[in-house]
Amino acid sequence: MNLVEYNVVKKDWRGIPIKFALCYPNMYRVGMSCLAIHLLYELLNSRKDVLCERFFLDQNMPLTSIESKRYLNSFNIIGFSLQYELDYVNFIKVLLESGIPPLSKDRGESDPIICLGGPAITSNPGPLANFADVIFVGEVEDTLHRFLDTVIEFEGRGRIELLENVSKIPGVYVPSFDNRVKRVWVENLDDAHHALKQIIPVCPSNSPFYPVLGKSFLLEISRGCGFGCRFCLESYNYLPMRFRSFGKILAIVNEGLRFTPTNNLIIIGSAAFAHPNLKDILEYLYKCGFRFSLPSLRLDFVDEELLKFLKLGGQRTPVFAPETVSQKLLKIINKRFEEDLLFDVAKLVKNIGFNNIKLYFMIGLPGESIEDIELIISSLRKIADIGFDYSKSIRVSFSFFVPKPNTPFQWFGMDSKKSLKKKVKLIKDALYGDRRFDIRFPNLRESIVQAFISRSGPDIAPILLFVAKNGGSLSSWYAAEKFFNFSLEDIVVNKLDFKYKFPWDSIDIGYDSSLLMNEYSKSLSLIK
Numbered sequence: 001m002n003l004v005e006y007n008v009v010k011k012d013w014r015g016i017p018i019k020f021a022l023c024y025p026n027m028y029r030v031g032m033s034c035l036a037i038h039l040l041y042e043l044l045n046s047r048k049d050v051l052c053e054r055f056f057l058d059q060n061m062p063l064t065s066i067e068s069k070r071y072l073n074s075f076n077i078i079g080f081s082l083q084y085e086l087d088y089v090n091f092i093k094v095l096l097e098s099g100i101p102p103l104s105k106d107r108g109e110s111d112p113i114i115c116l117g118g119p120a121i122t123s124n125p126g127p128l129a130n131f132a133d134v135i136f137v138g139e140v141e142d143t144l145h146r147f148l149d150t151v152i153e154f155e156g157r158g159r160i161e162l163l164e165n166v167s168k169i170p171g172v173y174v175p176s177f178d179n180r181v182k183r184v185w186v187e188n189l190d191d192a193h194h195a196l197k198q199i200i201p202v203c204p205s206n207s208p209f210y211p212v213l214g215k216s217f218l219l220e221i222s223r224g225c226g227f228g229c230r231f232c233l234e235s236y237n238y239l240p241m242r243f244r245s246f247g248k249i250l251a252i253v254n255e256g257l258r259f260t261p262t263n264n265l266i267i268i269g270s271a272a273f274a275h276p277n278l279k280d281i282l283e284y285l286y287k288c289g290f291r292f293s294l295p296s297l298r299l300d301f302v303d304e305e306l307l308k309f310l311k312l313g314g315q316r317t318p319v320f321a322p323e324t325v326s327q328k329l330l331k332i333i334n335k336r337f338e339e340d341l342l343f344d345v346a347k348l349v350k351n352i353g354f355n356n357i358k359l360y361f362m363i364g365l366p367g368e369s370i371e372d373i374e375l376i377i378s379s380l381r382k383i384a385d386i387g388f389d390y391s392k393s394i395r396v397s398f399s400f401f402v403p404k405p406n407t408p409f410q411w412f413g414m415d416s417k418k419s420l421k422k423k424v425k426l427i428k429d430a431l432y433g434d435r436r437f438d439i440r441f442p443n444l445r446e447s448i449v450q451a452f453i454s455r456s457g458p459d460i461a462p463i464l465l466f467v468a469k470n471g472g473s474l475s476s477w478y479a480a481e482k483f484f485n486f487s488l489e490d491i492v493v494n495k496l497d498f499k500y501k502f503p504w505d506s507i508d509i510g511y512d513s514s515l516l517m518n519e520y521s522k523s524l525s526l527i528k
């Protein structure tokens, strides 16, 4: 494998005290489309006392660093960026394959310090508490520097003394000290570093290393989302909603595109659609001659001018996430829009000249009935009849509702496998034969595993270890169910009550937990 990249940093190993391995326990092409990897790489390598090299769990590359081809156990700090629960087993596999004891209690003075961060682990560090030495809870920009300074300060003083002092840093959870931790976040997004020298691989689009978001500059304009959809991890785990200022965004674009060889920008931010200067930003990008695209838009924030900018920016398919079309369910999930809005927006999309539209729906929502699924089917047909006539011009991506920690829906269980299969069959029978649709479903078993991990605590460590040692595939989860005599589905469908102690209750998420209870109660009152 000879991967050539722009903006790669290769430092001389001599004389640098902190050798930091930045691991993304999944494919290179996915990891390099994750802004956190670019940000951490730049932040870490900006320090004279740190060198950072990247690792990916990718069948197309060996488990050695991209930069110097060293093995993981050559580094003294290993940081994993965990974006999804399904990567937890991959994380353990990486440690096993690298000869590093996966459980923190088995690691000694000569072993690296294992750090974890990312959205899923922030919301619930429990499942990996027995594997990690350090877990970053919240946004790491400030915390990371304080952590590295502490590593330097306590160098040579032993692992326990180091970890004890690391546990005193706000936003850092050290499971072996079981310290009470409060989530941290950057108050003013303008003060947060933005990755400017983003890594771009030199490879054709059919290469296994071609990033899933293309050779693009990832531009983060917002963080958190204040719209409070009750199932949404992005919302409740990243409050408050913050926007980068227009001036700062222009400075990032001007500087970043000097260093990053692309003219393609992907705008990042779960509430990017609500940025007060969104159209000014798009106009600026257009005038500079860049191509750009936006993540999924809220229907009630769409107008003709915004869609015209998307067209001018080269986005081929506008993306929306209605989740459902039933007014009853929209109230339950707290995502309100009027009945006709989806069709009005779809008409606008068509009139402006887009031939494609992409829609995200969620099935298995609390209170959902077969009629609600039928409503999605009839709505999709109605949208197609607006004039989306080409083959696969309506791309519909379904997900299964998975209750997430620190959201009002954390007390709900998942819909049963039988019910979900019935709903999927109904949709497939109705729409698979219609060439205008490209319908995608996730793997149901994977969603069940995800739900199991996301609501579990440290006690599942033996199960995760077993699955990792048995290859980490879905079939190893079946083997685990048999070996440990339990059923994933029985656990994930359970509806819980307010007396239930969640593994993440000890984390101070930064707001009063009665907010979640109140929102849950409101949704319950709407379910007949």
Ligand code: SF4
Pocket (backbone or CB within 6 Å): 225, 226, 227, 228, 229, 232, 233, 234, 235, 270, 271, 298, 335
């Ligand atoms: S609008 Fe989107 S990001 Fe915001 S809370 Fe709702 S689902 Fe989450």
